[in-house]
Amino acid sequence: EDQVTQSPEALRLQEGESSSLNCSYTVSGLRGLFWYRQDPGKGPEFLFTLYSAGEEKEKERLKATLTKKESFLHITAPKPEDSATYLCAVQAGDSGYSTLTFGKGTMLLVSP
Amino acid sequence: KAGVTQTPRYLIKTRGQQVTLSCSPISGHRSVSWYQQTPGQGLQFLFEYFSETQRNKGNFPGRFSGRQFSNSRSEMNVSTLELGDSALYLCASSLSGPDGYTFGSGTRLTVV
Numbered sequence: 001e002d003q004v005t006q007s008p009e010a011l012r013l014q015e016g017e018s019s020s021l022n023c024s025y026t027v028s029g030l031r032g033l034f035w036y037r038q039d040p041g042k043g044p045e046f047l048f049t050l051y052s053a054g055e056e057k058e059k060e061r062l063k064a065t066l067t068k069k070e071s072f073l074h075i076t077a078p079k080p081e082d083s084a085t086y087l088c089a090v091q092a093g094d095s096g097y098s099t100l101t102f103g104k105g106t107m108l109l110v111s112p
Numbered sequence: 113k114a115g116v117t118q119t120p121r122y123l124i125k126t127r128g129q130q131v132t133l134s135c136s137p138i139s140g141h142r143s144v145s146w147y148q149q150t151p152g153q154g155l156q157f158l159f160e161y162f163s164e165t166q167r168n169k170g171n172f173p174g175r176f177s178g179r180q181f182s183n184s185r186s187e188m189n190v191s192t193l194e195l196g197d198s199a200l201y202l203c204a205s206s207l208s209g210p211d212g213y214t215f216g217s218g219t220r221l222t223v224v
Contacts, residue, residue: 032210032211034210034213036215041217042217042218043116043202043204043215043216043217043218044155044202044213044215045215046212046213046214049211087154087155089155089210091209091210091211099145099157099160099168099170099210100155100157100210100213101157102147102154102155102156103154104153104154105154
């Protein structure tokens with residue numbers, strides 16, 4: 001069974017204080033690893049897709065990396081508007097092409 | 113471009129009733145997937161429709177069903193509602209699968 005574990009569950013940072021969120025996974029045949037951002041009362045918003053170990057992607061203050069067992073979402077010099085829940089999900093080869101297995105998320109709060 | 117539209121946004125139902133939720137995907141998107149989000153379990157896959165055919169189904173009881181129309185709009189139905197069905201129900205559309213999902217804002221279902 002595919003499993004995705006995110007840590008920490010919650011993280012409080014001061015504005016400008018960089019940190020990383022972790023997503024560890026156990027799947028049979030990773031097709032892709034996805035990062036989403038979810039604001040209260042809204043649906044998840046797509047951030048990145050990573051396909052193979054060693055791959056990295058960046059967008060503004062966010063950088064996602066992937067190894068064979070985990071992914072990190074690095075947040076550099078965060079701002080209060082980065083406060084949200086960050087979700088990690090995997091698409092595995094044997095769980096159906098069309099499905100994602102999600103972790104429970106990391107709730108990030110950035111204080112000014 | 114218009115996003116994914118889910119209606120209604122909020123719904124309160126009584127145990128034993130049934131409910132129908134609607135999802136209008138982004139124009140041109142033929143894949144529509146449904147997820148249930150609860151604080152305890154996170155996002156869990158319900159089912160996916162592609163060109164009016166159910167392509168994949170998650171581990172939910174038969175009380176949960178769905179369909180897709182020729183214009184790609186999708187509905188999901190839950191019969192004989194239970195208290196545990198209270199959740200945020202999210203719909204995601206894409207051209208062909210999870211890569212490129214766009215989520216709607218969800219329907220918040222409360223069962224009393």
